[in-house]
Amino acid sequence: MADKRRVALITGAARGIGAAAARVFSERGWDVVCVDRSEIALGSGFKVRADVSRLEEVDRIVAEVRSNHQFLDALVNNAAEQIAKPVVETNAAEWDSVMSTNVRAVYLLSSRLHSLLRSAKGCIVNVGSVHAVATSSGMAAYVASKGAVVALTRALALEFAADEIRVNAVLPGAIDTAMLADGMKRSSGQTLQSLASKHPLGRVGTPQDVAEAIYFLADRERASFITGQTLIVDGGATARLSTES
Numbered sequence: 001m002a003d004k005r006r007v008a009l010i011t012g013a014a015r016g017i018g019a020a021a022a023r024v025f026s027e028r029g030w031d032v033v034c035v036d037r038s039e040i041a042l043g044s045g046f047k048v049r050a051d052v053s054r055l056e057e058v059d060r061i062v063a064e065v066r067s068n069h070q071f072l073d074a075l076v077n078n079a080a081e082q083i084a085k086p087v088v089e090t091n092a093a094e095w096d097s098v099m100s101t102n103v104r105a106v107y108l109l110s111s112r113l114h115s116l117l118r119s120a121k122g123c124i125v126n127v128g129s130v131h132a133v134a135t136s137s138g139m140a141a142y143v144a145s146k147g148a149v150v151a152l153t154r155a156l157a158l159e160f161a162a163d164e165i166r167v168n169a170v171l172p173g174a175i176d177t178a179m180l181a182d183g184m185k186r187s188s189g190q191t192l193q194s195l196a197s198k199h200p201l202g203r204v205g206t207p208q209d210v211a212e213a214i215y216f217l218a219d220r221e222r223a224s225f226i227t228g229q230t231l232i233v234d235g236g237a238t239a240r241l242s243t244e245s
Helices: 016-028 056-068 094-113 114-120 140-163 178-188 193-197 209-216
Strands: 008-011 031-036 046-049 074-079 125-129 166-172 230-232
Touching: 008 094, 016 031, 016 074, 016 140, 031 056, 031 140, 031 166, 046 056, 056 094, 056 209, 074 094, 094 114, 094 140, 114 140, 125 140, 140 166, 166 209, 209 230
Parallel strands: 008 031, 008 074, 031 046, 074 125, 125 166, 166 230
Antiparallel strands: none
């Protein structure tokens, strides 16, 4: 396999963290399969327009990957949906939509692409959220889904270890993406600058920051002895006690 280009499948690749990860992998010589329900602008790579929350579209993704590749070196489960509502105002359809995108898709793609990952002794990197560790009110569905991703990461790491498939998660904090911008609109008086000042490092993160963390965990030379772990990428936000200014 040393003479073959490595292959990565990245979901939610149209923008933000997913697009940054796709660029990083592609620039470093990987063949990248980009999946998103929106149009994907990345210049190179194999593109699949599909909604991972829909079972039949996950089946189509798997079929297309299998028809084009005999192995898979990295699966990056990045696609996510966020609903910011108090739990008493969140209806069942909204809850199910978040869980289908954020958790069920991770389970489906990880299990159905297992044989391709095994062939490459590949890895899975799940993109969770710092909300799995410390959170805010009014985000119950999203928080529950990201907590589930962390737990599922550990479970998959144990089950897949015998096949030499590593499974880890990256937990981004405040990252300058469209999802963060939507959250800022809901926060009265909050600006990007004021949010940045609350971080020990004095800034919010960039998609590139998270993409580099994803790539590190995907690289079998640099992270060959790391599995079942979560890497928090949050500028030190969760290191500070909430009682401190």
